[in-house]
Amino acid sequence: MDEVAAYTRLAGVYDEIVVDPCYARWADFLDGLWVHDQAGVHDVLDVCCGTGLMAAELVAREYRVVGVDASTDMLDRARVLLGSRATFDVAVLPDLPVAGRFDAAISNFDGFNYLSPSAFAETIAVLGTKVRSQGWLVFDIHTDAMMDFTIANALVEGDSDGNHFVISSAVDRAARTCLTTIDVTQARDGEPFVETHTQYFHSDEQVRAALTAGGFSDVLVVDEYSYRGADSDTLRATWIARRN
Numbered sequence: 001m002d003e004v005a006a007y008t009r010l011a012g013v014y015d016e017i018v019v020d021p022c023y024a025r026w027a028d029f030l031d032g033l034w035v036h037d038q039a040g041v042h043d044v045l046d047v048c049c050g051t052g053l054m055a056a057e058l059v060a061r062e063y064r065v066v067g068v069d070a071s072t073d074m075l076d077r078a079r080v081l082l083g084s085r086a087t088f089d090v091a092v093l094p095d096l097p098v099a100g101r102f103d104a105a106i107s108n109f110d111g112f113n114y115l116s117p118s119a120f121a122e123t124i125a126v127l128g129t130k131v132r133s134q135g136w137l138v139f140d141i142h143t144d145a146m147m148d149f150t151i152a153n154a155l156v157e158g159d160s161d162g163n164h165f166v167i168s169s170a171v172d173r174a175a176r177t178c179l180t181t182i183d184v185t186q187a188r189d190g191e192p193f194v195e196t197h198t199q200y201f202h203s204d205e206q207v208r209a210a211l212t213a214g215g216f217s218d219v220l221v222v223d224e225y226s227y228r229g230a231d232s233d234t235l236r237a238t239w240i241a242r243r244n
């Protein structure tokens with residue numbers, strides 16, 4: 001069985017095995033948030049855009065989207081999905097070689113959990129240079145409740161669309177990391193493979209400090225793209241901030 005880098009072979013089966021049917025709901029939430037912005041939200045930077053599922057929802061709502069991701073395999077799939085209706089570029093955060101200013105930057109479905117604490121802070125700082133004054137930064141990250149949930153559910157196995165997968169997670173609570181092994185023992189379109197992903201649980205303090213240093217304020221933390229405030233049961237917190 002091949003051991004491959006994160007988000008290479010997984011790109012081919014990502015939409016089928018990893019994704020919840022959440023994107024339309026999340027895009028409706030973003031749309032509802034931005035519709036009241038008198039300056040208008042038109043240009044959106046989708047950071048860690050993956051296979052373009054959120055970009056597709058935003059394009060359908062008439063936003064102009066630039067998506068960036070470290071994985072060329074994920075981006076290839078995004079380009080197939082959207083063709084010329086969105087722009088996709090490689091960017092390995094915290095390097096962000098995109099031109100222009102955006103009305104909003106987003107990162108959804110755990111993209112920022114892949115950044116080490118220092119890379120996360122540097123990424124927020126560089127996003128501060130890409131988002132216009134009073135523009136938006138909206139991203140989700142795992143919470144401490146998700147850390148507990150992952151420890152309690154360390155093994156997930158399933159079948160989807162001709163794929164069989166086993167996902168095992170090893171959380172280091174002290175280091176605030178999670179090493180996830182995604183073992184696709186049967187792949188719909190090829191040989192079985194294994195990918196190992198390292199994710200980080202960023203503390204609220206780290207996130208707030210990074211936002212302040214990056215020039216963001218008016219911070220709101222809600223429960224997964226909803227108008228409910230995040231609480232101790234929240235697994236995926238959505239952070240909303242405005243550029244000063």
Ligand SMILES: C[S@@+](CC[C@H](N)C(=O)[O-])C[C@H]1O[C@@H](n2cnc3c(N)ncnc32)[C@H](O)[C@@H]1O
Pocket residue numbers: 007047048049050051052053054068069070071074091092093094107108109110111114115
């Ligand atoms: C769980 S996926 C989320 C993808 C997409 N946002 C979605 O909602 O489906 C995480 C994505 O983060 C990307 N990623 C991880 N580390 C990155 C980095 N340092 N720079 C840019 N992208 C990164 C991965 O390639 C992957 O596509």
